[in-house]
Amino acid sequence: MQIKSSIKDIAKRANVSVSTVSRVLNNSKYVSEDLKRRVLSVVEETGFKPNMVARGLVNKKTSLIGVLIPRISNNFFSKLIEGIEEVLQTYGYNILLSTSYNEIEKELEYLNIFEDRQLDGIIFSVTEFTDQHKNFFGETVVPTVFLGQKVETLKKYPYVTIDNIKAAYEATRYLIKQKHKRIAIMAGPEKDCATGDNRLQGYLEALKEAGLPLYTSWQTRRYHTIDDGYYAASQIMSQSEKPTAIFACSDQQALGAINYLREHGYRVPEDISVMGFDDVDLATVFRPKLTTVKQNPVDMGATAARLLIDQIHGNSLTALENLVPYRLVVRESTKSL
Amino acid sequence: MQIKSSIKDIAKRANVSVSTVSRVLNNSKYVSEDLKRRVLSVVEETGFKPNMVARGLVNKKTSLIGVLIPRISNNFFSKLIEGIEEVLQTYGYNILLSTSYNEIEKELEYLNIFEDRQLDGIIFSVTEFTDQHKNFFGETVVPTVFLGQKVETLKKYPYVTIDNIKAAYEATRYLIKQKHKRIAIMAGPEKDCATGDNRLQGYLEALKEAGLPLYTSWQTRRYHTIDDGYYAASQIMSQSEKPTAIFACSDQQALGAINYLREHGYRVPEDISVMGFDDVDLATVFRPKLTTVKQNPVDMGATAARLLIDQIHGNSLTALENLVPYRLVVRESTKSL
DNA sequence: AACTTTCAAGAAAACGTTTTCCTGTGAATT
DNA sequence: AATTCACAGGAAAACGTTTTCTTGAAAGTT
Numbered sequence: 001m002q003i004k005s006s007i008k009d010i011a012k013r014a015n016v017s018v019s020t021v022s023r024v025l026n027n028s029k030y031v032s033e034d035l036k037r038r039v040l041s042v043v044e045e046t047g048f049k050p051n052m053v054a055r056g057l058v059n060k061k062t063s064l065i066g067v068l069i070p071r072i073s074n075n076f077f078s079k080l081i082e083g084i085e086e087v088l089q090t091y092g093y094n095i096l097l098s099t100s101y102n103e104i105e106k107e108l109e110y111l112n113i114f115e116d117r118q119l120d121g122i123i124f125s126v127t128e129f130t131d132q133h134k135n136f137f138g139e140t141v142v143p144t145v146f147l148g149q150k151v152e153t154l155k156k157y158p159y160v161t162i163d164n165i166k167a168a169y170e171a172t173r174y175l176i177k178q179k180h181k182r183i184a185i186m187a188g189p190e191k192d193c194a195t196g197d198n199r200l201q202g203y204l205e206a207l208k209e210a211g212l213p214l215y216t217s218w219q220t221r222r223y224h225t226i227d228d229g230y231y232a233a234s235q236i237m238s239q240s241e242k243p244t245a246i247f248a249c250s251d252q253q254a255l256g257a258i259n260y261l262r263e264h265g266y267r268v269p270e271d272i273s274v275m276g277f278d279d280v281d282l283a284t285v286f287r288p289k290l291t292t293v294k295q296n297p298v299d300m301g302a303t304a305a306r307l308l309i310d311q312i313h314g315n316s317l318t319a320l321e322n323l324v325p326y327r328l329v330v331r332e333s334t335k336s337l
Numbered sequence: 338m339q340i341k342s343s344i345k346d347i348a349k350r351a352n353v354s355v356s357t358v359s360r361v362l363n364n365s366k367y368v369s370e371d372l373k374r375r376v377l378s379v380v381e382e383t384g385f386k387p388n389m390v391a392r393g394l395v396n397k398k399t400s401l402i403g404v405l406i407p408r409i410s411n412n413f414f415s416k417l418i419e420g421i422e423e424v425l426q427t428y429g430y431n432i433l434l435s436t437s438y439n440e441i442e443k444e445l446e447y448l449n450i451f452e453d454r455q456l457d458g459i460i461f462s463v464t465e466f467t468d469q470h471k472n473f474f475g476e477t478v479v480p481t482v483f484l485g486q487k488v489e490t491l492k493k494y495p496y497v498t499i500d501n502i503k504a505a506y507e508a509t510r511y512l513i514k515q516k517h518k519r520i521a522i523m524a525g526p527e528k529d530c531a532t533g534d535n536r537l538q539g540y541l542e543a544l545k546e547a548g549l550p551l552y553t554s555w556q557t558r559r560y561h562t563i564d565d566g567y568y569a570a571s572q573i574m575s576q577s578e579k580p581t582a583i584f585a586c587s588d589q590q591a592l593g594a595i596n597y598l599r600e601h602g603y604r605v606p607e608d609i610s611v612m613g614f615d616d617v618d619l620a621t622v623f624r625p626k627l628t629t630v631k632q633n634p635v636d637m638g639a640t641a642a643r644l645l646i647d648q649i650h651g652n653s654l655t656a657l658e659n660l661v662p663y664r665l666v667v668r669e670s671t672k673s674l
Numbered sequence: 675a676a677c678t679t680t681c682a683a684g685a686a687a688a689c690g691t692t693t694t695c696c697t698g699t700g701a702a703t704t
Numbered sequence: 705a706a707t708t709c710a711c712a713g714g715a716a717a718a719c720g721t722t723t724t725c726t727t728g729a730a731a732g733t734t
Contacts, residue, residue, distance in 0.1 A: 006690055017714045022692055030712055047476065052454045053393045054690035058719050062390060064433070072418050073618070078410040085409075085436060094450065096401070097434040099422060113431065117389045139384070226622055255622045262624070281410070282619050285563055285592045287599070343720055354684045359722060367682055391720035395689050 005048050014042040025050055056118070065308065066096045066114035068107060069125040069147075074224060074252065075280040076297050077125065080147065083301025084123060091309050093120065102127045102191055102223065111136050121308045123147055123301075128191045143311035145304045149194035150321070157311075160304045160322040164195055167293050167326050168202025168249070171275055174328060175245045176210050179337040180273060183207065184218035184243040186232040186253045196221060199249045199277070218243055222253070229256025237264065244272060244337060251276040251283050251292055258288075258333065269335035279329060288332035295326050342385050351379040362387055393455070402645065403433045403451035405444060406462040406484075411561060411589065412617040413634050414462065417484065420638025421460060428646050430457065439464045439528060439560065448473050458645045460484055460638075465528045480648035482641045486531035487658070494648075497641045497659040501532055504630050504663050505539025505586070508612055511665060512582045513547050516674035517610065520544065521555035521580040523569045523590045533558060536586045536614070555580055559590070566593025574601065581609060581674060588613040588620050588629055595625075595670065606672035616666060625669035632663050 007025075011018045016035055023031045024039040042048070056062045065088055069077045085095055096119060098110040107127060114122055121143040126133070134153050137144065146159035175183050185203045188196030200219065207214050217239050222228035229252055236243065237260070248254035254276035258268050266272050268288055276283060276292035283290040303322060311317065344362075348355045353372055360368045361376040379385075393399045402425055406414045422432055433456060435447040444464060451459055458480040463470070471490050474481065483496035512520050522540045525533030537556065544551050554576050559565035566589055573580065574597070585591035591613035595605050603609050605625055613620060613629035620627035640659060648654065 007692095008690080018691085019693080019715080020713060023713085026692080028692095030710095032712065035713080049449075049453050051394075051690050053390060053399060054719090055692075056390045056719095057388075057394055057690080057721090058692045060719075067434075072409065072422075073412060073415040075410060075412070078415050081409050081434070082436070085434075094454075095434045097404075097418070097422075097432045099419070112386075116386050117431075226618060255619065259622050281563060282592070282623070285596050286619070286622070287624060344722095345720080355721085356685080356723080357683060360683085363722080365722095369682065372683080388720050391689090392722075393689095394691090394720080395722045397689075 010042050010048050014039045062118050063093050064096050064119045065093050065121045066119045067123045068098050070102050071099050076278050079297035080301040083298035084305045087302045087305040123304050145308045147304045158307050158320050162326040164198035165202040168199035169206045171293050172203045172206035180245040182243040183245045184236045186220045186248040188249050190221045224250035224252045226252050226256040229253030230260045233257035233260035247275045249277045251278045251280045273334035291331045291334040294329045300324050351376045399455050400430050401433050401456045402430050402458045403456045404460045405435050405447050407439045408436050413615050416634035417638040420635035421642045424639045424642040460641050482645045484641045495644050495657050499663040500660050501535035502539040505536035506543045508630050509540045509543035517582040519580040520582045521573045523557045523585040525586050527558045561587035561589045563589050563593040566590030567597045570594035570597035584612045586614045588615045588617045610671035628668045628671040631666045
């Protein structure tokens with residue numbers, strides 16, 4: 001028990017060959033009940049456990065999936081992980097978790113580590129899809145699923161996301177229907193291209209369509225953290241012309257914004273409406289309850305994992321684009337003028 | 338590029354032996370500048386990357402650390418991970434993430450997987466330390482650090498936590514100083530032994546010392562989720578005699594409780610004070626801002642990771658118990674009677 | 675000039691498995 | 705009775721590395 005025993009030791013103790021032990025362990029054919037019992041009893045009494053690394057070497061599979069996300073302390077991403085883990089686990093895969101903090105060099109570093117480690121697959125929540133990324137995924141042959149945004153540059157791997165343009169468009173439309181004419185947006189960072197850009201685009205489309213003014217000073221591009229939301233709100237509200245509604249592209253930012261607004265004498269939603277995005281756990285606990293675009297990150301993660309398993313199993317992929325549903329949830333942080 | 342090349346191919350192309358290639362790759366001595374250049378250029382042009390699995394097999398190290406926590410979507414644990422990853426990364430280790438959802442069988446299952454996979458170390462946020470756990474850690478020899486609670490049954494591995502008894506004692510003391518005489522507690526589940534029990538113990542000590550009544554109907558034991566907090570509050574408030582203060586052993590539960598209270602016509606803190614534990618991100622965003630016992634999970638994670646690295650490097654451990662600081666942060670959810 | 679020592683580099687063993695290739699049974703078919 | 709055949713099980717190759725062993729040459733010592 002103490003000392004690490006190998007299949008050879010088991011073979012010796014059971015008086016059989018290594019091949020036989022291996023066959024017993026893998027339930028292969030061509031081994032008699034007699035020897036099987038003998039081997040099994042030795043395995044039992046020594047508490048022998050096969051070395052997965054050695055196994056991995058010959059089988060050319062590690063049963064490890066690399067999951068790369070911007071940050072884990074963001075509720076959206078941790079829920080994503082929950083969904084991913086749930087399905088991967090049932091297929092006997094484990095997760096190698098890495099976080100990029102939105103830094104592209106880190107992303108590339110981790111992707112290379114994933115490759116070095118011979119991981120069986122990658123689930124990647126992209127920050128910005130650069131040429132370097134394209135290179136990596138062009139040369140490499142690891143099954144991959146992109147998560148959270150469209151990755152059009154590569155035709156070989158699927159992605160799962162919501163229709164961000166449409167969702168943002170609808171959210172903005174809702175504010176417009178509520179008679180808001182001066183609507184600001186707190187979008188994701190420019191780096192985080194697709195998502196940030198798409199939601200901004202949806203917002204702009206809605207405004208344009210309604211013939212409303214679009215001031216760039218009412219558009220911020222910051223990270224999805226409470227602090228950044230706070231800061232973005234301070235920027236927007238420092239303009240001489242102030243909006244009556246803010247569309248925050250994440251609940252985190254919405255929360256930070258509301259925090260700022262209240263500390264500076266604005267009431268939400270009486271003075272200013274705030275719309276969020278994501279519907280994180282606290283959106284309903286917070287007061288006012290957050291009006292927001294609900295995503296289902298657990299489902300998204302699970303979907304991504306399933307798509308990955310499909311690839312690993314060699315099934316031909318059904319669709320590159322996998323859009324999952326979202327839903328506008330009206331609660332208390334927005335109000336008709 | 339396309340086809341996976343091995344060190345052998347490189348050797349052939351560079352007209353040297355495998356050993357030489359390996360030596361070049363590992364920067365070992367005894368290889369001339371001439372051959373070195375030749376090998377390096379072949380490596381360059383083929384984009385060769387050594388197979389970490391094969392390396393792991395001979396080096397008997399995987400550079401992988403198993404991290405086992407109850408759930409990742411809890412902000413406390415995800416911050417823990419942030420701290421862990423930060424230091425592990427600088428030492429070239431990656432994280433294999435697993436979540437137990439407080440299920441003991443799952444914990445044991447994952448621990449066994451960790452062992453099978455030859456992980457170099459384990460960071461384990463225990464739910465309940467059972468005999469089976471004891472067995473596992475008795476027989477196994479993997480460097481380990483326990484996180485979040487005292488694990489006294491094993492003298493060989495360190496743990497990092499805060500002094501939960503004292504922290505809960507002080508939190509309760511604070512409420513008592515605020516003239517509260519009827520104080521309820523929402524503790525962690527019974528399963529989650531040390532933490533839940535310890536905080537309950539600190540609470541009881543403070544009450545006893547002050548000669549205050551302790552009703553078991555004012556003590557709940559539930560998971561640290563918003564929903565469980567909501568439910569626990571409903572239980573406590575359904576008693577005929579109602580408390581004037583609730584000490585929730587997690588911010589999550591505190592939030593759920595406040596939610597319940599407000600929905601049922603109680604004002605916080607005017608009618609009932611609510612004290613939290615953890616100081617998660619939203620504790621300051623939420624209104625009323627949460628009075629809470631601040632922990633620093635990022636630091637805790639980093640500390641645990643460092644202790645693990647120490648073990649792996651074979652340094653003798655300095656102390657079994659590693660207590661990290663905590664701090665009572667008074668904000669708006671509590672009020673003097 | 676003879677003898678160590680140091681360095682360079684290839685051959686081969688090792689890491690712990692799985693799998694292919696053999697060989698030897700005994701049973702089934704002719 | 706001769707021939708095939710399915711099965712059991714051992715020996716050995718393979719997976720892709722690192723490391724030990726060896727040999728040979730060049731340099732340093734007496």
